[in-house]
Amino acid sequence: MSENNIFLYYLQEIDALHNTGVSYFEQNELSQAEVFISKALNIAYIANDKELETRESKYLALIYRAFLDDRAGFQGNMFENSIYSHIKLESLSDDSDIDTYLANEEKREEIAKLDQLGSDCQDELQYAKAEKFYQRAAELAEELNDLSLMLKERFRLAEMQRMQSKYKAALGTFTWLMEVAYSPDLSRDLTEADLWYVEGGFSNFVEVGRYLPDMAAADLERVCDRGLDWLSSIGKRDWTSGLRSQRGTLWQSQGRKEAALEELEAALALRRRYPDAPSYTLGIHILRVADLLREMAKLEEAENYYREVAESYEFDSHEQQWAWNGLAQVAMLQQDWTNAESYALKSLELARGIESPEQMFESYNVLGDVYWQQKQVEPAISAKIQAWRYVRQMERESDLYASYRDFAEIRLYQATHDTTNGDPQRYIPKAQQWLSRALPLAIRLDRQVNSTERQTEIQNLQGEYLALLQGEST
Incomplete structure (x- = not known):
């Protein structure tokens, strides 16, 4: 059948359904009228005929208005299967209101398109582009004052901000999502899909908070506990893997590694058992366990987990x-x-294929470590400079601290070993510059987890610096 014939078929089908619906409407058989006009509208959508869409939409609105005038004929369940189930009948009082609803339908269609574009970009790891699409979708959802759409689009927007290390921007959204959970007015009519995004608010608030030193680990742990209590209260204990993973990561940052490993492994087991529950991806759960095993010098186990992800097409590029x-x-x-x-x-x-500074920093930083551990100073500095350029685009003080510390260590080494470029003592003031930048961050980061580990690192490097100064003066 040619395209023209298909289009004519659609028109004939729409007209037949429309006429039947009108006939039922004139006989005040409103339920039957709604069935036929809805079918006509669906086919008009398929045919992409805007004029017929408008005609059928307005007629459907008139049918709903007629139900208000004849409450005896009202059947609430007819709206459950209607594409117009979200219409608030009380507002359809005149043509102006009908036009408003049609305008809102256009916004909903636009949101759906923007959401799909954002999702496509996200799948391609183009986080900055995805953020722009979700930003506009979230704005339109707010204009509609549609809570379900607001939950979905705001969450996705914040996720893209988080993936680009824009933690402060994302934090406000995750805070709002948690507030929804405890607001009777907002949470009363939440669907299961809505609850999915609310759970993400708790998990990702902790995820973001871990990179903001002003947020104490103990306070973030209480957020985990609140989220787990909330999930228990709504009967969603099978949704706990994300929050348990976050709690394990918090314990890891506090040096409680055995307890952290037990919690991260439990979270991974939950993720494998309930793959459709809201949580981080399976790959992220596996990699968090692997990172901790590496920190604990359990290298063979860590390598096995890393290879499970690195060598399988099941996992994405990130x-x-x-x-x-x-x-x-590990190597x-x-x-x-x-x-x-x-x-x-x-x-x-x-x-390089991921639209985020975080991954570029991490890769260059580790490459620099590989060279530095072999005391290949020039390639190490080159890689570390690249890492530093990316870390400055991120809101992640822990990584900025690591860059400052690494540069100080390299400059101190050059001050005692570099004899190829004139006076090596010239590196001493450069080392001090990096140390002076690292120390305030070390204090802030240690305070977050009630530790002195980073301050001790800087104090040790400062000891080397002072020893060099004393040697220079003699």
Whole structure:
């Protein structure tokens, strides 16, 4: 059948359904009228005939208005299967209101298109582009004052901001999502899909808060506890993997590694058991366990987890970039320099396809570590400079601190070992500049987790600096 014939078929079908619906309407058989006009409207959508869409939409609105005038004939369940189930009947009082509803329908269609575009960009790891689409979708949802759409689009917008390390921008949305959970007026009519986004508010508030030193780990742990209590109260204990993963990561940052490992492994088991529950991806759960095992020097176990992600097509490029980065760090600890460099370069190759400074920083930083551990100073500095350029685009003080510390360490080494470029003592003031930048961050970051680990690192480097100064003066 040619396209013209198909279009004519659609027109004939729409007219037949429309005429039947009008006939029922004139006989005041409103339920039957609604059935036929709704079918006509659906086909008009398929045919992409805006004029017929408008005609059928207005007629459907008239049918709903007639139900208000004849409450005896009203059947609430007819709206459950209607594409216009979200219409508030009380507002359809005149043609102006009908036009308003039709305008709102256009907004809903626009939101759906923007959401799909954002999702497509997200799948391609183009987070900055996805953010723009979700931003506009969230604005339109707010104009409609549609809570379900607001939950969905605001959450997705905040997720894209989080993926680009725009933590402060994302934090406000995640706070609002948690407030929805405890607001009787807002949470009363939430669907299961809505609850999915609310749960994400709790998990991602903690995720973002971990990178903001002003938020104490103990306070973030209480957010985890509140979220878990809320999930229990709504009968969603199978949704707890995300919050348990966050709690494990918090314990890890506080040095409670055995407890953290137990919690992260429990979260991973929940994620495998309930794959459709709201949570982080399976890959992220696996990689968090792998990172902790590496920190605990359980290198063989860590490597197995990293390889599960790195060598499987099941996982996306972001997760595989993380996995190759982890494998590079394992190889460094094993002093397998050839593989360490190879894995770091694989991570960097994947990072270049991701629209986020975070992955570029991580890959360049580990590549710099590979060179630095072998005391290949020039390539190490080159990679670390690239990492520093990306970390400045991020709201992640822990990584900024690491960059400052690494540069200080390299400059101190050059001050005692570099004899190829004149006076090596010239590196001493450069080391002090990096140390002076690192110390305030060390204090802030340690305060967050009630630790002195980073301050001790800087104090040790300052000791080296002072020793060099004393040697210079003598």
